[in-house]
Amino acid sequence: MDIEKAISLNEKQLLTATSEIIKIRSVKDIPKEGMPFGEGPAKALNYALDLAKSFGLETRNLDNYAGWAQWGDGDEMIGILVHLDVVPEGSGWTFPPYAGEIHNGRIYGRGAIDDKGPAMAALFALKSLKDAGIKFNRRVRVIFGTDEESGSECMKYYLKHDEAPTMGFSPDANYPIINGEKGMLTFTFTISFNGEKDTGAVLLSLKGGHRPNMVPDYAEARVAGNIDEISAQVKSAQSSVPGNFEVEQKTNEIVIKSYGTSAHASTPEKGKNACMLLAKLLGNVKFAKAYNDFIGFLNKKIGLDTTGKGLGVDFKDDISGPLTLNVGIIECDENKAEVTINIRYPIKYRGEQVIEHIRENTPEAFRIEKVSDMKPHYVPEDNLIIQKLKYAYEKVTGEKAYCFSIGGGTYARLFKNCVAFGPNFPGKPELAHETDEYIEVEDLFKNLRIYTYVLCELVR
């Protein structure tokens, strides 16, 4: 059968399958026996594998961590890396988040574009080629993960227990082709307030943020001392700090609430960091030396800047752009503070280099701890996989394909010769993790076509 015909015959079934799998609420939950990420993710995985089996594809379930559907022969294997877990739905939906309803040419639901729609499109691309009777000289494997949103333990498990693809792509970001992902560095500054605490205000607590990879949208501080003086210092500074604050005067302390705007840590400049805005405001309070050193450090070395300039790490390169820095969490009481930082550093740098520079620019009292480093990922443009992705993208969309880099992380970074590819087309809104997430039916079909042509090129 002609490939175009095989694709068209599969469109309706793809639509149904996408709706059906959206109905499974595959949010990570407490583990159950044989279900390491809870019931939902395991159910979604089994739905996909059963569907693949019904197409006559070979399948494997790796203990409900991950699974795959495969077709073809050959030593080399092309991997399409997708995930079936979703983030919680949140509130305020126009259409039910777990119904897979179609309205105005869009399938609505949590996971529609991230990443269930693309996962189903990948599976149907494989089916379309099989239906068309194409001979496979390489195997194609759609690899389903179930823990992408909370640490990708699924793919780490897969790599420990199964074969790594020769090359592949992950439809879990944007078109055209993302061949570079910045390095990711997470660490904490830890300080004990051992210095003088008697003359000046006392910082009872400063808290904000939940995750290193998000810009905190809320922070709160409690300050004790001469309440009237502190209150006056805060109020006179409020107009010069670009934040949104609420100040509450109690009998023995002042509580300051800071409201910011959340954003992903890979683009911290798009958010307003509630912690750092609050630190800036607190910079006007006359604290005892122990606290003053801490607040001073935050403002002088980081402040509202997101490029790492104050810490001497405002690196950039020509392929992936500037380093970004996000203060993700601050946890501080009267005695100690812990500040969790997430940095995305350019591809041409090394994590050790970044840490070394930070250490040089940090007073000794601030210990750098809990360092975790994920190396940058980069696939050169002359790589075979990129050539084929470019071909298929241009053939189906009529648009020019090009490569770019991002600060975020996809499954692609865990595999050699793998890049992120789609599903979101340039100019379309970013709907992953948003209320009213959807995928346009037409875009779902376009994804199916693109993947089918990519695979067709790769298996020849």
Ligand SMILES: [Zn+2]
């Ligand atoms: Zn995703």
